[in-house]
Amino acid sequence: MKYHLITFGCQMNKSDSERIATVLENIGYKETSKINEADLIIVNMCSVRQKAVDRVYGMIKNFNRIKKQNPNLKIILTGCVLLKDKNKFKKWFDLIFDIKDLPKLTKFLTKQQNKQTDDYLSILPAISSPITAYVPIMTGCNNFCAYCVVPYTRGREISRSPKIIIAEIKKLLKDGYKEIILLGQNVNSYQKDDVNFSQLLKMVDNLQGKFWLRFITNHPKDLTDELINTIAECKKVGPYMHLPIQAGNDQILKKMNRHYTVSYYKNLIKKLRKKIQNLSISTDIIVGFPGETKNQFNDTAKLMRSIKFDMAYLAQYSPRPQTLAAKTFKDNVPKEEKKQREEILNEILKKTALKNNEKYIGKIIEVLIIGYDKKNNLYGVTDTFKHILVKFGQKKLPIKIGNFYNVKITQVASWGLEGCFQLLSFRKQ
Ligand code: SF4
Numbered sequence: 001m002k003y004h005l006i007t008f009g010c011q012m013n014k015s016d017s018e019r020i021a022t023v024l025e026n027i028g029y030k031e032t033s034k035i036n037e038a039d040l041i042i043v044n045m046c047s048v049r050q051k052a053v054d055r056v057y058g059m060i061k062n063f064n065r066i067k068k069q070n071p072n073l074k075i076i077l078t079g080c081v082l083l084k085d086k087n088k089f090k091k092w093f094d095l096i097f098d099i100k101d102l103p104k105l106t107k108f109l110t111k112q113q114n115k116q117t118d119d120y121l122s123i124l125p126a127i128s129s130p131i132t133a134y135v136p137i138m139t140g141c142n143n144f145c146a147y148c149v150v151p152y153t154r155g156r157e158i159s160r161s162p163k164i165i166i167a168e169i170k171k172l173l174k175d176g177y178k179e180i181i182l183l184g185q186n187v188n189s190y191q192k193d194d195v196n197f198s199q200l201l202k203m204v205d206n207l208q209g210k211f212w213l214r215f216i217t218n219h220p221k222d223l224t225d226e227l228i229n230t231i232a233e234c235k236k237v238g239p240y241m242h243l244p245i246q247a248g249n250d251q252i253l254k255k256m257n258r259h260y261t262v263s264y265y266k267n268l269i270k271k272l273r274k275k276i277q278n279l280s281i282s283t284d285i286i287v288g289f290p291g292e293t294k295n296q297f298n299d300t301a302k303l304m305r306s307i308k309f310d311m312a313y314l315a316q317y318s319p320r321p322q323t324l325a326a327k328t329f330k331d332n333v334p335k336e337e338k339k340q341r342e343e344i345l346n347e348i349l350k351k352t353a354l355k356n357n358e359k360y361i362g363k364i365i366e367v368l369i370i371g372y373d374k375k376n377n378l379y380g381v382t383d384t385f386k387h388i389l390v391k392f393g394q395k396k397l398p399i400k401i402g403n404f405y406n407v408k409i410t411q412v413a414s415w416g417l418e419g420c421f422q423l424l425s426f427r428k429q
Helices: 011-026 050-069 083-089 099-110 162-174 197-205 225-233 250-255 262-275 294-307 324-328 335-358
Strands: 002-007 040-045 074-079 132-136 179-183 212-216 240-242 280-287 311-316 364-372 378-382 387-391 404-413 416-421
Touching: 002 011, 011 040, 011 074, 011 099, 011 132, 011 179, 040 050, 050 074, 050 083, 074 099, 132 162, 162 179, 162 197, 179 197, 197 212, 197 225, 225 262, 250 294, 262 294, 280 294, 280 335, 294 335, 311 335, 335 404, 364 387, 387 404
Parallel strands: 002 040, 040 074, 132 179, 179 212, 240 280, 280 311, 387 416
Antiparallel strands: 364 378, 364 404, 378 387, 404 416
C-alpha cells in the first residue's frame, strides 16, 4: 500500500507530516512521490492564508480523476482546517480529522486501535532530514491576534512535558542530529510541570554533544528579561532571533490585538543586541491590514529601516473566516496598494540584509554542512541562521554532510553568503 502526502504551511505542519508518516509506515504504508500510484492521498493543509485553502480546492478535480481510475483510493484531509471549510470539503474527502486526533488514523485505515499513544505529539516523527530535527514543545495559541486563524484551527495552548521533550532530544542527538529546532506557535509561553521556556532552554542546552539549538516562534509581549539572559548564556543557542513585529504603527498593532507598542519592541531589540553579540534578527510583517493608511504604513517602513532586519517574512493581509479582523473590519486597502507596500518593504529588506551580510566578508565562521543544492554545490547554515554556499579552495577535501567546518566568507548577497572551506577545520568531529 502506498501513500502520497501533500504538505503546506508552517514548520509546525511540516513536523506534523513527519508524524503522519510514522503512523502510516507503522501500519505498512510506503511513501510514493507519484500521486497516480497512491492508495491513499493525505493532504496536510494550512488555513493561515486564503491562497493555501484555494490550493486544496484546486486539487480536487485531479483527486476525482484519480479516484475514477482507482475506486479504492482513500483521500484524507488534516492540518489547520476551519469549520466552514470542513463542511465544504467533506463531500470530496473520505475523512477529515483534526491533527490532534492523528492516533485515530490507524483505526480508520485498519479498524484497529493505535496501541502506542493518544497524544499525537508523542508520536516519534519519521524525520525527513538526517541533520535538522524539529521538536514541537507546545501547540495551539491563546493570543487571538485579530488576523490569525490558529486559535480556531489548533485550539488553545498545550505544552508538552519537559521530561518527554528532553528524552526525545537525547535520542535525536544519539542518532546524530546536529540542529535541534524547538517549535511552537508561541514558544515563549511554554509552561509545563513548573518549567517555563527559559528553564526548558537551559535543560536542552545542558545536554551533552555538539549541536545547535534554535526555537520558533516568539511573541514580543512574552519575551522576558529572564529569557533574554538565558538565550545570551546558553552555549548551543546561536545569535539568531525570530521576533514578529507585524506592523510598525501603534494604532495598527492595537487593532491587531498584539499587546505591545513600537517603542516596547525597539527596546527589546536594544536589549537583545546589547546582550547577544552579532545577533541576526528576522521578523514577520503584514501589509494592508484593514484601515492601514499611507502614513501608518510609512511607520512600518521607517521601523524596518531603523531595525535593519536580516530577514522579514512579508504578507499581504487577507481576511480569514472566524477571526476578529474579518468580523469587525472592512478589508479596505486595495490589492494593488498592498502589493506596492510589500514591494517597498522588500526593497528595504534587500538593502539592510545585504549591509548586514557585508560584515561577514573575510571572516572565518563555523558552518554546519547540510547537503548539496540542485547545482551540486555544498550548502550549509551559520549559527546566525544564514544560508551559505561553500566551495572548495585549491584542494578538494573530504567533506561529511552533518559536520561543522570553518569557512572563510568570500562573497555575500542579500539572501545568503558564499565561502571556502578552511584547512584548519578538518579536525576530528
Ligand atoms: S500569537 Fe497571534 S499570530 Fe501567532 S499563532 Fe497566536 S494568534 Fe496567531
